[in-house]
Amino acid sequence: MPVGPLTLAGIERAARAQLPAEIWDFIEGGSEGERTLAGNREMFDHYALRPRTLVDVSACSTGTTLLGAELGLPVGIAPMAYHRLVHPDGETATARAAGRAGALLVAGIFASRTLEAIAAESAGPLWLQLYWLRRRDALAALVERAEAAGFAALVLTVDAPRIGRRLRDLRNGFAVPSEIRAVNLDPGLTAATHRAGAGASGIAEHALEQFDPTLTWADLAWLRERTDLPLVLKGILTAEDARLAAEHGVDAVVVSNHGGRQLDGALPALAALPEVAAALPPELPLLLDGGVRTGTDIAVALALGARAVLVGRPVLWGLATGGADGVADVLGLLRTELEHTLALLGRPSPADLDRTALAPWPVHGPRAGQRGP
Numbered sequence: 098m099p100v101g102p103l104t105l106a107g108i109e110r111a112a113r114a115q116l117p118a119e120i121w122d123f124i125e126g127g128s129e130g131e132r133t134l135a136g137n138r139e140m141f142d143h144y145a146l147r148p149r150t151l152v153d154v155s156a157c158s159t160g161t162t163l164l165g166a167e168l169g170l171p172v173g174i175a176p177m178a179y180h181r182l183v184h185p186d187g188e189t190a191t192a193r194a195a196g197r198a199g200a201l202l203v204a205g206i207f208a209s210r211t212l213e214a215i216a217a218e219s220a221g222p223l224w225l226q227l228y229w230l231r232r233r234d235a236l237a238a239l240v241e242r243a244e245a246a247g248f249a250a251l252v253l254t255v256d257a258p259r260i261g262r263r264l265r266d267l268r269n270g271f272a273v274p275s276e277i278r279a280v281n282l283d284p285g286l287t288a289a290t291h292r293a294g295a296g297a298s299g300i301a302e303h304a305l306e307q308f309d310p311t312l313t314w315a316d317l318a319w320l321r322e323r324t325d326l327p328l329v330l331k332g333i334l335t336a337e338d339a340r341l342a343a344e345h346g347v348d349a350v351v352v353s354n355h356g357g358r359q360l361d362g363a364l365p366a367l368a369a370l371p372e373v374a375a376a377l378p379p380e381l382p383l384l385l386d387g388g389v390r391t392g393t394d395i396a397v398a399l400a401l402g403a404r405a406v407l408v409g410r411p412v413l414w415g416l417a418t419g420g421a422d423g424v425a426d427v428l429g430l431l432r433t434e435l436e437h438t439l440a441l442l443g444r445p446s447p448a449d450l451d452r453t454a455l456a457p458w459p460v461h462g463p464r465a466g467q468r469g470p
């Protein structure tokens with residue numbers, strides 16, 4: 098029997114081999130020189146783990162709680178547009194796998210399956226991500242539908258008043274194929290997404306047309322008035338904004354640079370985590386995304402103050418290679434790796450992780466062998 102991939106990197110290789118180049122570029126790419134994209138990964142190399150010994154690790158748990166929900170592992174699926182780009186089942190398959198693993202799913206406003214279909218497949222906590230659309234009526238309608246379908250929180254992405262200059266998409270003239278649609282929005286609202294053009298990105302043109310760049314802190318009240326659902330801000334990278342988020346009564350914060358797809362040169366997510374954690378009241382849940390690829394990465398983020406991490410691209414690699422089973426493979430590997438890390442670190446549960454689990458990585462230069470088989 099052939100052995101399947103033993104790391105997310107193995108699943109990445111398999112996905113790359115099968116996806117069309119321009120879809121691969123859209124998923125994998127970052128903005129401009131892709132420095133922040135690379136920095137998200139590199140930043141994990143700056144930490145070493147400090148294992149404690151003679152701790153009973155016969156029963157390690159990866160479970161945690163987040164906004165009142167139980168999670169089987171401190172992992173959520175980051176909001177990503179158009180899962181059907183990589184698999185015909187799209188977000189319903191992702192939802193099935195998340196439910197099986199006890200992971201959170203954050204569905205995107207540009208999901209290619211309906212909110213109701215995603216909710217029907219979902220066994221665990223489900224949040225909905227929003228962009229601040231000029232068409233506030235469409236946003237209000239989505240909030241109502243999300244509530245009715247049982248979504249448990251809203252995530253407002255605040256790092257995208259426009260789309261970053263993603264050179265791969267510009268070069269490819271990338272447009273979303275017309276049969277894959279953001280089905281939760283009026284077709285007129287997303288038409289530009291499907292218009293290809295040399296040197297242009299359909300995604301970027303669409304955002305220029307539809308995203309409202311006047312969004313400020315004062316506008317959060319508009320969302321608050323419309324729903325009792327918890328409100329999460331995604332895309333915070335500084336202590337200043339973390340304090341403002343807390344002052345404006347948000348329920349959780351996601352430290353994120355959008356996977357290096359927005360402001361190139363922005364802080365690697367893990368580098369921003371300590372200052373954001375220090376600026377937030379301790380009871381306010383903090384999440385991180387960007388470059389999380391192993392159980393060790395999860396442990397490092399948790400030790401620096403995150404309650405949970407979100408994982409983006411690897412979920413699309415899993416979906417591309419095996420539908421719901423492929424996403425389950427990704428989440429299963431992360432769980433296995435995290436459980437091993439906790440046991441060998443002498444910290445049998447996520448709650449046992451704090452700064453004392455970490456030290457600066459003491460030698461310079463790239464890690465050997467990290468990618469694994």
Ligand SMILES: Cc1cc2nc3c(=O)[nH]c(=O)nc-3n(C[C@H](O)[C@H](O)[C@H](O)COP(=O)(O)O)c2cc1C
Nearest residue numbers: 124175176177178205254355356387388408409410
């Ligand atoms: C293909 C793709 C689509 C994305 N779409 C969205 C989106 O619609 N809304 C959003 O807030 N973030 C979006 N993101 C960003 C992710 O939510 C997340 O911040 C990022 O992918 C995390 O980094 P990682 O991919 O290194 O794990 C997208 C990312 C990718 C790769």
Ligand SMILES: CCCCC(=O)C(=O)O
Nearest residue numbers: 178207300303304355358
């Ligand atoms: C207008 C769609 C934006 C999707 C997105 O946020 C991303 O590709 O990163």
